[in-house]
Amino acid sequence: MLLVIDIGNTNTSLGIFEEDKLIHTFALSSDIKKTDDEYGISLLTILNHNNLTSKVKGAIVSSVVPQLCEIYKSAIKKYLNIEAITLSYKSILPIKLNLKNNKEIGADRIANAAAATIKYSLPAIVIDFGTATTFDIVDENANFIGGIIAPGLKIQAKSLSQFTSKLPKLKIEAPNEAIGSDTISAMLSGIVLGHGAMIEGMIRRCEKELGKKATVIATGGYSDVLFNDLDNTINYIDKNLTLFGLKELYYLNKE
Numbered sequence: 001m002l003l004v005i006d007i008g009n010t011n012t013s014l015g016i017f018e019e020d021k022l023i024h025t026f027a028l029s030s031d032i033k034k035t036d037d038e039y040g041i042s043l044l045t046i047l048n049h050n051n052l053t054s055k056v057k058g059a060i061v062s063s064v065v066p067q068l069c070e071i072y073k074s075a076i077k078k079y080l081n082i083e084a085i086t087l088s089y090k091s092i093l094p095i096k097l098n099l100k101n102n103k104e105i106g107a108d109r110i111a112n113a114a115a116a117t118i119k120y121s122l123p124a125i126v127i128d129f130g131t132a133t134t135f136d137i138v139d140e141n142a143n144f145i146g147g148i149i150a151p152g153l154k155i156q157a158k159s160l161s162q163f164t165s166k167l168p169k170l171k172i173e174a175p176n177e178a179i180g181s182d183t184i185s186a187m188l189s190g191i192v193l194g195h196g197a198m199i200e201g202m203i204r205r206c207e208k209e210l211g212k213k214a215t216v217i218a219t220g221g222y223s224d225v226l227f228n229d230l231d232n233t234i235n236y237i238d239k240n241l242t243l244f245g246l247k248e249l250y251y252l253n254k255e
Contacts, residue, residue, distance in 0.1 A: 001055045003043075003082075004246035005072055006108055007063035009131045010154075011221070012072075014043075015243035016052060022240055022247075024050060032067045039072055040079035047080075059084040060250040062107040062242070085253050087111060092252045094118060098143040105144075108242055109136045112219065113144045115245030119238070120215045125206055126241065127199060127234070129220035131155065137206055137214075148202055153222050156191045174225055192225060200233050217241060 002017040016024040047053040063069035089102040116124040126136040135148035180186025219241040
């Protein structure tokens with residue numbers, strides 16, 4: 001079995017693959033103050049609880065938080081006795097990185113672009129709804145040509161509450177109507193439906209630059225919040241796309 005770990009700015013997603021099948025997913029908070037022992041014990045607790053500890057034989061780590069990547073690798077080595085692979089722009093990939101500075105690209109975005117190339121028809125646009133909302137663009141020749149980074153839904157909601165004295169915190173969900181009849185519904189309209197309008201507009205611009213229609217895949221924690229409003233724009237929701245990409249990249253790089 002294979003352990004795949006995607007370390008984000010807010011949360012860390014973990015998956016267990018048995019060959020090509022994702023059999024378990026877990027989530028931990030991303031906290032740079034925790035030690036490798038704390039993360040190692042968390043990993044052991046999760047795996048022991050599911051009777052998986054002795055079955056996991058490999059691991060791959062993707063991270064947008066460099067400090068946590070090393071902490072997790074140390075934890076995996078110390079508690080699972082596995083040398084984890086680190087995904088980076090230097091890894092063997094099924095795509096070609098065609099960017100001004102390949103070093104800048106996040107490993108999670110590489111995993112998304114690789115997974116889209118393997119699973120879907122090209123060109124493809126992957127929209128990852130995480131702390132930030134990112135677009136990853138792969139052209140018809142499997143070149144990862146760039147993308148878009150925008151504030152995510154959670155950031156927008158937090159900013160409105162933080163920088164305005166009368167606006168409350170809110171649960172992110174799609175409103176029924178664009179015209180809000182109270183403060184909460186007005187905020188949700190601006191954040192969620194406004195975000196959807198941005199996504200639709202940016203997809204049109206990306207397809208214009210690509211010169212053809214693209215396969216659009218949504219992934220990440222908030223990927224289903226907007227789907228009903230974007231069902232003519234988003235072709236697939238694939239919440240575990242990043243984990244699938246990590247699994248594929250592990251087998252490409254395990255030697």
